[in-house]
Amino acid sequence: MSGSAPRDNPYLAHLPASQRGAGPSTLNGANREPLYGFLPRKVKGEQVRTAMEQDINPFTKQPLSAQYKRILEVRKKLPVYAKMDEFFQMFSENQIIVMVGETGSGKTTQIPQFVAYSDLPHTKGKLVACTQPRRVAAMSVAKRVADEMDVQLGRHVGYSIRFEDMTEPGTTFLKYMTDGMLLREAMNDPDLQRYSTIILDEAHERTLATDILMGLLKTLAKRRKDLKIIVMSATLDALKFQKYFGLTSDAAAPLFKVPGRTHPVEVFYTQEPEPDYVEAAIRTVLMIHRAEEQGDILLFLTGEEEIEDACRKIKLEADDLVNQDPDAVGPLVCVPLYSSLPPQQQQRIFDPAPSARTPEGAPGRKVIVSTNIAETSLTIDGIVYVVDPGFSKQKVYNPRIRVESLLVSPISKASAQQRAGRAGRTRPGKCFRLYTEKDFMSELEEQTHPEILRSNLSNTVLELVKLGIKDLVRFDYVDAPAPETLMRALELLNYLAALDDDGNLTALGGIMAEFPLDPQLAKMLIVSPEFKCSNEMLTITAMMSVPNVWIRPNNQRREADAAKALLTVPDGDHLTLLNVYNQYVQNRHDKNWTWQHYLSQRALMQADNVRAQLQRTMEKFDVDLVSLSDERKLYVNIRQALVCGFFMQVAHKEGEKGNYLTVKDNQVVALHPSCGLDNQPEWVIFNEFVLTTRPYIRTVSDVKAEWLIEYAGNYFDLSTFPDGETKRALQRVINKKAGKRLDAGNGDTREAKKRKKDRK
DNA sequence: GAGCACTGC
DSSP: OOOOOOOGOOEEEEEESGSSOOTTEEEEEEEHHHTOOOOOOOOOHHHHHHHHHHHOOOTOBOOHHHHHHHHHHHHHTSGGGGGGGHHHHHHOOSSSSEEEEEEEHHHHHHHHHHHHHHHHHGGTEEEEEESSHHHHHHHHHHHHHHHHTTOTTTTTTEETTTTTEEEETTOOEEEEHHHHHHHHHHHOOTTTTTTEEEEEEGGOOOOOOHHHHHHHHHHHHHHHOEEEEEEEEOGGGGHHHHHHTTTTTTBOOOOOEEOOOOOOEEEEEOOOSSHHHHHHHHHHHHHHHHHHHEEEEEEOOOHHHHHHHHHHHHHHHHHHHHHHHTTOOEEEEEEEEESSSSSSHHHGGGGGGOOOOTHHHHHOOEEEEEHHHHHOOOOOOTEEEEESEEEEEEEEEETTTTTTEEEEEEHHHHHHHHHHHTSSSSSSSEEEEEHHHHHHHHHOOOOOOGGTTTTTHHHHHHHHTTTOOOOOOSSOSSSSHHHHHHHHHHHHHHHTTTTTTSBOHHHHHHHHHHSOOHHHHHHHHHHHGGGOOOOHHHHHHHHHHHSOBOOGGGGGGEEEHHHHHHOOOTTBBBHHHHHHHHHHTTTOOOOOHHHHHOOHHHHHHHHHHHHHHHHHHHHHHHHHHOOOSOOHHHHHHHHHHHHHHTTTTTEEETTTTTTEEETTTOOOOOOOOOOSSSSSEEEEEEEEEEESSSSEEEEEEOOOOHHHHHHHHTTGGGSSSSSSSSHHHHHHHHHHHHHHHHHHHHHHHHHHHHHHHHHH
């Protein structure tokens, strides 16, 4: 046995001679070669456990460190480690596996390593990929696994996220990545040939990218019999995925199940429904503070305003309690948590709870009041009590009026369960649900609707077409979106000339899909060289792709507004964005400058990053970077280029009360108060329709009706317009133009018009 | 005269 020559070893046969170690005469295979006897995808748990215990790293052939051995002892205690044999057997026998691993099972770190031991991707020049819905998760898990495998992060184990590719081609064989990143890769390599196994982690979160990947991989598995797929999810969704990935309609994909390792959480319900959930939540937090033993509280609310408000009230009431009875009640700190908080303030959630005022006094307590960010993205240790009013803000899409909006809605059972689980991470906990058990059982949906059912899909549809999906309606979705949503997306893409009338991708559409942007933005950016303003459109596009750059603290609104006024360009908010970015660069990205002007340094840095990435894409596809030196003309051209992308988001002024009607849909809207226009132009183009206290349009610029007709003639074909003032206004412009053309007796090409204008 | 649930490319 020990005398087998390496050439007989199917594992070593893949390797060039230089990597096979010493020649046949001296090699004692079993000792020198840690993966000796490993048959790809026929590997057994026993073999892997032995290999893990040796002194040589089986993948790098380097000696293993003391740290490796220490971590290995910890890994052995993970629930998933105990099920290694079962895993390898199932992996050997199946192309697709659904896996359920509760919190603390170790699935995210261990399963990809197990797969690497079985697939031996490094011997075939392949990779094992594991997708994550979030960038931080991809980064931090990759780091952990690199440590566990005793390799340098970015070499054998790496990660790939937007703006950061921490992999080494030819060396990396285990890669964590965001789901969106893998989807991007699929656009240029629909067979995903680089991968031997793809693991979709956190599939129950049902992000748009994961949903599309599931559809693609199901189809791809039929073409590529050598590709293995593992879908990892929470319990409740497993059966759905098993059925979906079953090879035939009655054969479900096998389930690999691993228990978690969390502490029990006792759940309490209210006897009666609570009419005011914020008030009830505050009351419950204070009740816990008075009556329950030491341990921090996590309260879920829906948004920034609600959270800041609740924090203030909890603080006031807690101070009252302390004043009434200083011996019985400990000090309390209340920490808000939501994504738009600066990172420094987000860090406060990890501060320890305040200590008791006296050695014998009641212990202090920390209350974190958070949005859903604490449900999935951030985990906080030390939480023992969860207060769950049962609501969150959720995105909803109305395809009829093409509007996405945020609505406070009841959460799902799955979400409630996830929230409760946050109380049991360090020790047994309690969860107080501010609704009745009856409502939980009968009113809450099992699952939150997946994103694909709640979103505008124009981006996704362009990606799918680019991926070669011909029939979007019959694509095998886990949950199919409403046909009307798909129709709306196809319609938009057709108007943008990304798709022809038969739904085929145009050359323009192919380039548009390469930009990590909404189709409207991609379109205006790609056509902008024709308007000699592509440098500027690049900036505007980047600024429109990052969160709001304006900061407006409650107690400094006037100062913030004044600072904003200094940067405002009256012709339109898009030009203001350009101006802000240019000033930011002129002031050398100075932090003090941004602070003095009430601008978010974080958002501006992001814009810088996005701009650089978009610029690389432009260069790759020969989209020229040009500018006009005449600023007045430049500003006109910029607004004309805007029309080429956003002609479907135009509104026409109605009357003198500041009301606008959106074109074709005839929605009554108003300019958002943040809008910087100094008058009310007859025609405006807008980036966003927001439904808050009333319907508003946000990020708005002044445009001319002539431009709409000239650059978006297809859409502004009057025969497709409902009767009304908008149509009549357009008709007047057309009539006037026709009259002029008769006078001038020449065509209306852009160049001709410009020459004419220049002569004036 | 107002907001920004959360991600991702």
